[in-house]
Amino acid sequence: MNVIRDSMKDIRASEELKRNTLEYLKEQRRRGLKRLRRLTLAAASICLLIFAGGYMVYARPVSYISIDVNPSVELGVNCFGRVVEADAYNRDGRDILDQVLLKNVPYLKAIGRLLGDESVSGYLTRDSRVFITVISDSWETMLKEIGRDELSEKYGAQTYKSDLASREEAHRYEMSFGKYRACLELSQYDGTVTVEECHRMSMGEIEDRIKTCKGHGNEGEGGGHQRRNQRRSNCQNSESDESFGSAESGGDTGNDGSSGSAGDTGNDKSSKEPGNDEYDDDAGSYGSHEGHHGHGH
Amino acid sequence: MKSEEDLNRAMEAYADMVRRICFLHLKNKYDTEDVFQNVYLKYLLYDKPFESGEHEKAWFVRVAINACTDHLRYASRRKWVPLDLIEEEREVLDDTSSEVLEAVLSLPEKYRNVIYLHYYEDYPAVEIARILGKKENTVYSWLSRARELLRERLGGEWV
Numbered sequence: 001m002n003v004i005r006d007s008m009k010d011i012r013a014s015e016e017l018k019r020n021t022l023e024y025l026k027e028q029r030r031r032g033l034k035r036l037r038r039l040t041l042a043a044a045s046i047c048l049l050i051f052a053g054g055y056m057v058y059a060r061p062v063s064y065i066s067i068d069v070n071p072s073v074e075l076g077v078n079c080f081g082r083v084v085e086a087d088a089y090n091r092d093g094r095d096i097l098d099q100v101l102l103k104n105v106p107y108l109k110a111i112g113r114l115l116g117d118e119s120v121s122g123y124l125t126r127d128s129r130v131f132i133t134v135i136s137d138s139w140e141t142m143l144k145e146i147g148r149d150e151l152s153e154k155y156g157a158q159t160y161k162s163d164l165a166s167r168e169e170a171h172r173y174e175m176s177f178g179k180y181r182a183c184l185e186l187s188q189y190d191g192t193v194t195v196e197e198c199h200r201m202s203m204g205e206i207e208d209r210i211k212t213c214k215g216h217g218n219e220g221e222g223g224g225h226q227r228r229n230q231r232r233s234n235c236q237n238s239e240s241d242e243s244f245g246s247a248e249s250g251g252d253t254g255n256d257g258s259s260g261s262a263g264d265t266g267n268d269k270s271s272k273e274p275g276n277d278e279y280d281d282d283a284g285s286y287g288s289h290e291g292h293h294g295h296g297h
Numbered sequence: 298m299k300s301e302e303d304l305n306r307a308m309e310a311y312a313d314m315v316r317r318i319c320f321l322h323l324k325n326k327y328d329t330e331d332v333f334q335n336v337y338l339k340y341l342l343y344d345k346p347f348e349s350g351e352h353e354k355a356w357f358v359r360v361a362i363n364a365c366t367d368h369l370r371y372a373s374r375r376k377w378v379p380l381d382l383i384e385e386e387r388e389v390l391d392d393t394s395s396e397v398l399e400a401v402l403s404l405p406e407k408y409r410n411v412i413y414l415h416y417y418e419d420y421p422a423v424e425i426a427r428i429l430g431k432k433e434n435t436v437y438s439w440l441s442r443a444r445e446l447l448r449e450r451l452g453g454e455w456v
Binding site: 010021 | 298304305308312313315316317320329330333334337338341342390393394395397398401412413416417451
């Protein structure tokens with residue numbers, strides 16, 4: 001034993017001190033849990049917000065690509081160049097979308113998968129054509145990349161650009177905007193063709209018919225106005241004037257876009273700006289058309 | 298966070314020891330209560346497991362000494378003068394104890410710690426060195442110096 005021990009043995013924690021401390025700690029624990037819960041909730045909501053925001057940015061398509069062989073498929077591409085939407089516009093297209101996974105892959109890869117898929121290769125005979133139509137703010141870059149892509153080169157894809165208004169118009173006829181653009185081009189040369197007819201035709205048939213019409217010449221250079229009127233009555237027979245108006249403008253864009261095709265460098269696209277809706281100027285129209293016709297074979 | 302059970306057990310096991318360490322450093326019961334609660338709050342929030350009861354006890358010693366030192370540093374900036382703790386405890390202490398304790402409390406802080414840990418908690422010098430994070434030889438020299446000082450004050454009865 002020693003004096004230190006003796007001297008201190010009576011120095012003890014009083015019951016009161018212990019009780020107070022335990023109560024204090026209980027209070028702290030409650031407060032801590034409450035704070036923790038609040039903190040967790042805040043952190044969780046911030047995470048959710050960031051996640052939801054990110055997802056919304058990711059899931060929003062900024063560009064659209066329409067791929068038409070006979071199967072018609074439209075891809076929505078987000079700002080990261082990935083496919084976030086894929087819609088089919090005919091039965092062949094639906095069959096393919098059932099088999100091929102296109103979502104969340106870069107769009108070039110998606111096009112590659114589409115054209116490389118067996119069920120599509122079946123359509124890629126000598127007579128068929130691959131049309132790739134793009135709606136995008138940076139359509140030039142996209143078309144360049146698509147043109148550079150091995151597969152579209154292999155299948156002789158022809159590339160065009162279109163715009164959102166035409167897309168809306170096309171969807172009203174339950175058509176992909178790529179096919180609609182081709183229809184409008186055809187209706188420019190053949191005023192008798194109707195939307196319903198276009199619907200039934202494959203892309204190869206449409207192109208062939210365009211070629212035929214063009215091969216026959218334009219049946220008199222001065223007939224532009226007349227032909228347009230004719231088309232108005234034939235192609236749009238069941239439509240209101242208003243919808244025709246937008247169809248007309250869509251046609252211009254399509255025509256205009258033909259100059260954006262990959263192998264088409266010789267044809268200067270600036271020669272026709274969008275908003276130039278004078279395709280009754282036959283010479284200009286003809287030239288532009290020929291330009292796109294010449295490539296992709 | 299420690300469970301209610303752990304807390305109650307630790308309160309039973311170490312309350313007196315923590316209280317004594319507070320006594321060695323602090324001047325009144327308000328400070329003591331503050332530091333005491335702080336030590337147990339740190340325990341409540343301490344998430345790592347203890348290897349053994351000994352480890353846990355050493356943790357309490359370490360944390361209590363640190364808490365006292367921190368409190369003193371904070372208290373030294375205070376304007377008011379605290380009551381003398383020994384006066385508060387006078388009623389429970391007999392004369393000899395008071396005398397010894399006064400002598401112990403008059404020692405510098407580092408001597409107070411080693412004296413307490415060695416003579417009351419029976420820690421060998423090696424352990425004290427580990428708990429306080431000092432060299433073993435330092436602890437030995439503190440101990441012998443502290444003993445010398447106490448002998449001077451208390452005379453022959455000090456062994």
